Amino acid sequence: MAKHPDAVSDTPPAPRRRRWSGILGRNLPGLSIVLMAALLLGIVLWPYMVITVPSGHVGVLWQRFLGFDTYCGCFVDRGTMLNPRELREEGLHLIAPWNRLFIYDLRLQSKSDVYHAISKDGVSVTAQINIRYQLLHDSAGVLHKFIGPNYFDTILSPEIGAQARDVISKYSAQEVYTSREKIQQEIRDGAQRTLSEKLNKLVQPAAMEENDPQHYSDFLASSILILDTLVLGIDLPPEIVAAINRQTEQYYMIQEYKYRVQREAEESQRKMIEANGIEAFERTVSQGISDSYLRWQGINATLALARSPNAKIVVIGSGKDGLPIILGNVDTPTAAPTVPAGGPKPPAATAPGASENAPVRPSPNVGGTSGGRQSMRGELGDGVDGRGPRPARDGAEAGPAAAGKGPTKPSDSSTLPGIVGSALSRIYGVVAPPQSGPAPEKGTRSNP
Numbered sequence: 365m366a367k368h369p370d371a372v373s374d375t376p377p378a379p380r381r382r383r384w385s386g387i388l389g390r391n392l393p394g395l396s397i398v399l400m401a402a403l404l405l406g407i408v409l410w411p412y413m414v415i416t417v418p419s420g421h422v423g424v425l426w427q428r429f430l431g432f433d434t435y436c437g438c439f440v441d442r443g444t445m446l447n448p449r450e451l452r453e454e455g456l457h458l459i460a461p462w463n464r465l466f467i468y469d470l471r472l473q474s475k476s477d478v479y480h481a482i483s484k485d486g487v488s489v490t491a492q493i494n495i496r497y498q499l500l501h502d503s504a505g506v507l508h509k510f511i512g513p514n515y516f517d518t519i520l521s522p523e524i525g526a527q528a529r530d531v532i533s534k535y536s537a538q539e540v541y542t543s544r545e546k547i548q549q550e551i552r553d554g555a556q557r558t559l560s561e562k563l564n565k566l567v568q569p570a571a572m573e574e575n576d577p578q579h580y581s582d583f584l585a586s587s588i589l590i591l592d593t594l595v596l597g598i599d600l601p602p603e604i605v606a607a608i609n610r611q612t613e614q615y616y617m618i619q620e621y622k623y624r625v626q627r628e629a630e631e632s633q634r635k636m637i638e639a640n641g642i643e644a645f646e647r648t649v650s651q652g653i654s655d656s657y658l659r660w661q662g663i664n665a666t667l668a669l670a671r672s673p674n675a676k677i678v679v680i681g682s683g684k685d686g687l688p689i690i691l692g693n694v695d696t697p698t699a700a701p702t703v704p705a706g707g708p709k710p711p712a713a714t715a716p717g718a719s720e721n722a723p724v725r726p727s728p729n730v731g732g733t734s735g736g737r738q739s740m741r742g743e744l745g746d747g748v749d750g751r752g753p754r755p756a757r758d759g760a761e762a763g764p765a766a767a768g769k770g771p772t773k774p775s776d777s778s779t780l781p782g783i784v785g786s787a788l789s790r791i792y793g794v795v796a797p798p799q800s801g802p803a804p805e806k807g808t809r810s811n812p
Contacts, residue, residue, distance in 0.1 A: 423452030487537040490599040503587030
């Protein structure tokens with residue numbers, strides 16, 4: 365055993381250890397280059413490796429090489445993943461940079477397009493149609509393989525245009541203008557039926573690297589659901605639109621005239637019923653009304669007129685049964701009369717010297733007192749109030765006796781004025797209270 369002269373003891377010194385700091389110090393430039401390259405590569409490949417599938421979407425993976433898929437935990441073939449279990453759902457996904465993920469929208473989509481068509485009568489029609497459709501989840505892979513992401517412009521829009529032209533050609537210009545709901549439904553049903561029949565023909569089992577290619581042969585039949593087709597606008601030539609508007613206007617005018625004819629017919633029937641009712645009424649009334657009844661009604665009307673608080677001008681009608689005729693109201697009230705002592709005299713039947721048809725004017729000295737007595741005097745004349753006839757104010761109003769041109773003509777008690785006067789005289793004699801003072805002479809007029 366060798367001895368070390370410088371050692372204090374016979375124990376040999378411990379060997380020196382290699383430090384990591386020295387290693388890193390010697391390899392630091394190379395490590396820096398590697399890290400920078402990896403970082404740069406990660407930045408470049410990040411969009412191709414880390415992909416986010418948004419809400420309401422689904423991802424279809426296209427794989428470049430045959431290998432193991434960590435998403436489904438199975439070995440997959442190269443190409444488009446057709447199995448619905450291999451579709452990438454919503455969220456963050458990490459894929460190999462040499463693979464690609466195509467994202468499809470599963471939500472309801474809406475697009476509008478303008479289509480030109482010819483109506484049944486040869487009119488050029490421009491229709492703006494809005495299409496609302498939706499892609500089904502399980503068919504996304506098959507649709508991506510045989511149709512592609514631009515399936516609306518490739519299949520859906522041309523089919524809607526063809527159906528719109530076919531449907532519009534069955535209608536005239538006016539029917540197209542007024543049958544929008546029916547046209548919409550026919551376009552939608554025809555497009556959905558045609559797509560279901562024709563899309564399955566696009567599936568090619570020989571182009572699939574799947575264990576059971578025939579399993580996907582009917583996936584395209586129900587891959588696209590057409591919710592509805594809305595006709596937003598229909599444009600016709602201006603001349604055709606004007607003609608249709610005029611025709612519609614004339615149609616409604618005809619309807620108006622029909623209702624007018626019906627109204628006039630109902631009015632004619634109403635008038636006929638009314639005339640029959642009036643005729644029946646007159647026939648019934650004429651059988652139950654006599655001359656005595658009419659005279660009694662005339663007396664009642666005269667009494668009601670006498671009790672009225674307003675002064676009036678009354679004309680006794682001509683003929684045997686003439687009734688009073690009201691010409692107008694005199695709103696100026698008359699002064700209360702001065703009744704002499706001694707009590708009233710019984711009223712005379714008629715005014716002597718007065719013509720049968722002469723008007724009887726209310727006396728200015730007769731006012732509306734209690735009980736309607738003075739009103740009766742002022743409205744029926746001096747021949748009824750017990751004081752005799754009043755002298756005429758002028759030659760036109762005075763009778764032949766007052767003007768001195770002939771003898772007085774006695775009144776006929778059988779006439780209506782005589783009957784009314786006699787009845788009123790009896791009534792007045794019963795209801796009038798006795799008054800004091802001498803009665804005025806016949807033919808005089810009391811002054812207020």
